[in-house]
Amino acid sequence: MCSQEGEGYRLLKEYANGFMVSQVLFAACELGVFDLLAEALEPLDSAAVSSRLGSSPRGTELLLDTCVSLKLLQAAVRGGKAVYANTELASTYLVRGSPRSQRDMLLYSGRTAYVCWRHLAEAVREGRNQYPKAFGIPSEELFSAIYRSEDERLRFMEGLQDVWRLEGASVLAAFDLSPFPLICDLGGDFFKDPLPEADLYILARVLHDWTDAKCCHLLQRLYRACRTGGGVLVIESLLDADGRGPLTTLLYSLNMLVQTEGRERTPAQYCALLAPAGFRDVQCRRTGGAYDAVLARK
């Protein structure tokens, strides 16, 4: 019999179960399901997958069938048994070493971001990141939390790189950068270290980590180091003018709450950070992808 409940109840179930879908994806990457099926010479049955991964037969079968339902795997029947293979989606985005692989980003999301998101209600209540509860690291020590081990630093950087490989080109094409002969992509400890002189500084996925006060301090440093006529290119996911969309950017902003000191911002909020530092001619361009671009001139 069909449920008497309407669209509201359907949406509620979809939202409530969303974390289970994420976990299926994270677990299948973590266990190496997609890498195993990519390396296998033919589709494998569930017993072969569980024996090669060293996972339980029952858990493996349930995970594989759920992946089929999510279109991450495809199943066929051979000799009366279900055999599994990667779908095109999995071959493209989930297999280690594929040029468009997002596997490292998913591993990072599952092992680190998700653990902080577990404490979202506390993050909202306290207004600060959840490294203390998630990993026993004081919330003020952002650098030592994000880079708490060499393994973790590499995992984070590889995850960022996965996304950049897919999104970077459209962000860098948002403005004509040919007027800037010397471009510096800022990393390292730019709050303290002397900044190299350049025509254009790129701040990619940096300002969203920090409070307005720290962003202003960093932008003032950049303005002083920047050659006259130069500028700064800020690469972030832009909120709508009213701050109430797009949903993905709002979720990224909550991610900044649980993991950093910062937030995602509207174009007007970026202008309000850039102008007091001395930057002018602030232009914002949306790319339609995960990240947008803001260019300002000295």
Ligand SMILES: C[S@@+](CC[C@H](N)C(=O)[O-])C[C@H]1O[C@@H](n2cnc3c(N)ncnc32)[C@H](O)[C@@H]1O
């Ligand atoms: C989210 S990563 C972005 C890296 C790169 N721009 C990208 O888009 O892939 C943040 C950058 O801020 C730098 N950083 C500087 N000071 C930091 C601090 N105190 N805590 C965390 N990150 C810091 C890191 O070295 C890193 O390069």
